[in-house]
Structure formats: C-alpha cells, structure tokens
Amino acid sequence: MAKPRSIEPLLWLLFSAGGMLAALLIPILLFLFGVAFPLGWLSPPGHQHLLALLHHPLTRATLFLLCWLSLFHWAHRFRYTLYDGLQIKHLNELISVVCYGGAIVGSLAAAYLLWRIP
Amino acid sequence: MNDGSAYTAYHPRWSRPRMSTYWWLQRRSYLRFILRELSSIFVAWFVVYLLLLVRAVSHGDASYQQFLGWSGHPIVLVLNLVSFFFVVFHAVTWFNLAPQAMVVSVAGKRLPGVLIAGANYLAWALASVLSSWLLLGG
Numbered sequence: 521m522a523k524p525r526s527i528e529p530l531l532w533l534l535f536s537a538g539g540m541l542a543a544l545l546i547p548i549l550l551f552l553f554g555v556a557f558p559l560g561w562l563s564p565p566g567h568q569h570l571l572a573l574l575h576h577p578l579t580r581a582t583l584f585l586l587c588w589l590s591l592f593h594w595a596h597r598f599r600y601t602l603y604d605g606l607q608i609k610h611l612n613e614l615i616s617v618v619c620y621g622g623a624i625v626g627s628l629a630a631a632y633l634l635w636r637i638p
Numbered sequence: 639m640n641d642g643s644a645y646t647a648y649h650p651r652w653s654r655p656r657m658s659t660y661w662w663l664q665r666r667s668y669l670r671f672i673l674r675e676l677s678s679i680f681v682a683w684f685v686v687y688l689l690l691l692v693r694a695v696s697h698g699d700a701s702y703q704q705f706l707g708w709s710g711h712p713i714v715l716v717l718n719l720v721s722f723f724f725v726v727f728h729a730v731t732w733f734n735l736a737p738q739a740m741v742v743s744v745a746g747k748r749l750p751g752v753l754i755a756g757a758n759y760l761a762w763a764l765a766s767v768l769s770s771w772l773l774l775g776g
Binding site for chain 1: 685
C-alpha cells in the first residue's frame with residue numbers, strides 16, 4: 521500500500537521557485553516603479569511602450585509566474601513566520617486557509633488581469 | 639522503554655520552559671532571521687503593486703498617469719522604499735544560501751559554494767539589466 525501523499529513537498533517546491541524568481545526580478549522592478557520613477561530619478565516609460573511590452577505573451581507568462589510563485593512563496597514563509605514568531609501553532613488551520621487561500625485568490629486575480637490586457 | 643515502564647493514566651508534564659513571544663529580539667542573529675522571514679510580506683505587497691500597475695496600463699493612458707501620480711504619494715513611496723530594502727535583503731540572503739541548497743557536482747567533485755552563489759548573483763545582474771533595458775530602452 522502506498523502511503524498517503526503529503527502536499528508539503530509541493531509547497532516547499534513552490535516556496536523555493538517563488539523565492540528564486542522574486543529574488544531575481546522584484547528588486548529591479550520595485551526600484552524602477554516604486555522608487556526611481558516616483559522620485560524623478562528616471563523618466564517612466566510611455567503608455568504605448570508599456571502596453572506593447574505587456575501585450576507580448578512572453579511578458580505576460582513571466583509576470584504570471586512571478587505573481588503566482590511569489591504569492592505561494594509568501595504564503596508558505598509567512599505561515600512559518602506566524603508559527604515561529606508568534607508561536608500560534610494552535611491556529612494552524614486558520615492560518616493555512618488564510619495564507620494559501622490568499623495566494624490562490626491573488627494568483628487568479630493575476631491571471632485575469634494579465635489575460636485581459638488589450 | 640525498559641521493563642520498568644508502566645502505563646500511567648496521567649501523562650507526565652514536559653519540562654519545557656515557555657519561550658517568550660519576543661524571543662527574536664534577544665539576539666542580533668535572531669532578529670536577522672525574523673526580518674528575513676518578514677521579507678515575504680513585502681514580496682506579496684509588490685505583487686499587489688504590480689497588478690495595480692498592470693490594471694492601470696490596461697485601462698489606458700489616463701489611468702496609467704494616475705497610477706504614476708499615486709506612486710509618488712508619500713505613504714506609497716515610504717512603503718515602497720521599505721519594501722525595496724526588504725526585497726534586496728531577501729535576494730542577498732537567498733543567493734547566499736543557494737550553495738547550501740544546491741549541490742552541484744562536476745566530474746564527481748562538488749562545486750565550491752562561491753561559484754554557485756556567484757552564478758546566482760550573475761543571473762540577478764542579467765535579469766536586472768534585461769528588465770531595465772526592456773522598460774527604459776527601445
């Protein structure tokens with residue numbers, strides 16, 4: 521008889537993939553759109569250019585992977601932060617539902633928003 | 639388990655001192671650990687911010703300009719500056735840990751950790767240059 525499979529390895533895999541993609545892409549994107557453009561250090565790209573860039577399937581696929589995996593990275597790590605930092609293991613189920621549920625909802629929102637880019 | 643062990647109706651109490659909820663303030667390395675763990679919140683915030691940007695761009699030039707204006711609001715700016723610090727902290731700690739997570743062997747010999755971390759940093763640089771080029775150039 522095969523042992524019932526645990527979903528935990530899959531969650532760790534998503535955590536790792538998300539951590540890697542987030543580390544590679546988020547610093548530069550956040551630097552540009554969150555810091556450099558608002559502070560006027562660099563001039564932001566025009567609407568046409570950005571729309572053309574977002575229209576490309578490769579950009580959409582990359583951004584979807586970034587959103588999806590980063591959200592699961594957050595869900596998994598934040599779950600353990602709550603366990604270790606606040607020692608609230610007794611709320612196990614609630615925390616899991618909020619974390620992974622939030623990640624699923626966020627991923628669906630990302631898919632929808634990226635899908636309907638004109 | 640020896641022969642002397644017997645069933646007891648009441649489980650013996652564990653001798654485990656209760657740890658303070660604020661244990662991570664006791665040492666600098668603990669604090670670094672918890673800050674690294676907290677970086678995930680700012681990763682999640684970035685996803686929200688990115689999706690707001692995508693939505694604004696989809697809606698047209700006017701809402702894109704509105705988004706750019708909103709991104710300059712002091713509260714948003716401070717949040718993004720703090721987030722930037724945390725995501726860089728995440729990236730650096732992530733790449734530094736990579737040699738422990740990845741065991742790469744070449745011709746039966748384990749590749750030194752410096753090379754693996756170095757490859758990660760190189761990938762980071764390439765990804766950043768490519769993203770900047772796509773967004774700012776062309």
